[in-house]
Amino acid sequence: QVQLVESGGGLVQAGASLRLSCAASGRSFSDYDMGWLRQAPGKEREFVAAIDRSGGKTFYADSVKGRFTISRDNGKNTMYLQMNELSPEDTAAYYCAVRLGNFADDFNEYDYLGQGTQVTVSS
Numbered sequence: 001q002v003q004l005v006e007s008g009g010g011l012v013q014a015g016a017s018l019r020l021s022c023a024a025s026g027r028s029f030s031d032y033d034m035g036w037l038r039q040a041p042g043k044e045r046e047f048v049a050a051i052d053r054s055g056g057k058t059f060y061a062d063s064v065k066g067r068f069t070i071s072r073d074n075g076k077n078t079m080y081l082q083m084n085e086l087s088p089e090d091t092a093a094y095y096c097a098v099r100l101g102n103f104a105d106d107f108n109e110y111d112y113l114g115q116g117t118q119v120t121v122s123s
Contacts, residue, residue: 001025002112004096009117012086020081020117022096030075035107036070038092038119046093049081054090057110059107063089079094086121092114093118 008020020036035050049070058070070081079096094117095108105111 002032002098004095004098004114005092006114006117009094009119011120011122014087014121014123016086016121017084018086018094018119020083020119022079022081022093022114024077024079024096024098029072030110032076033102033103034072034079035097035099035103035110036079037095037097037108037110037113038090039095039116040092043092045095045108050053050099050103051079052103058069058086059103076090081082088123092121102113 003025005023008018008022012018017024030053033052036048038048047061049068050105051072054075055072067085072079091112096114098112113116
């Protein structure tokens with residue numbers, strides 16, 4: 001069992017930056033790959049970014065590539081998502097996720113999900 005708690009969301013203006021954090025507990029942090037997903041009102045949940053258990057490999061959705069950076073600190077049991085140049089299209093609830101096995105081809109299948117943190121970007 002893995003427990004995930006996200007933080008760092010908020011209301012910002014377009015062009016601003018935010019850093020999301022995800023604190024994990026319940027299982028050895030370096031045993032699993034992780035990702036960030038988001039879901040906007042009326043839309044399906046979508047993949048944002050993923051990172052392997054060592055932190056050496058990262059993957060991004062095309063919509064955030066070059067603006068968002070995923071990272072993890074295995075010593076602190078915490079994963080991060082640095083979001084720069086935010087736009088109103090980034091408005092969504094952001095979820096931290098754990099993948100126990102290999103990543104799915106679309107990086108959109110996970111075994112555990114946090115409760116989410118809301119990010120709202122005004123124009």
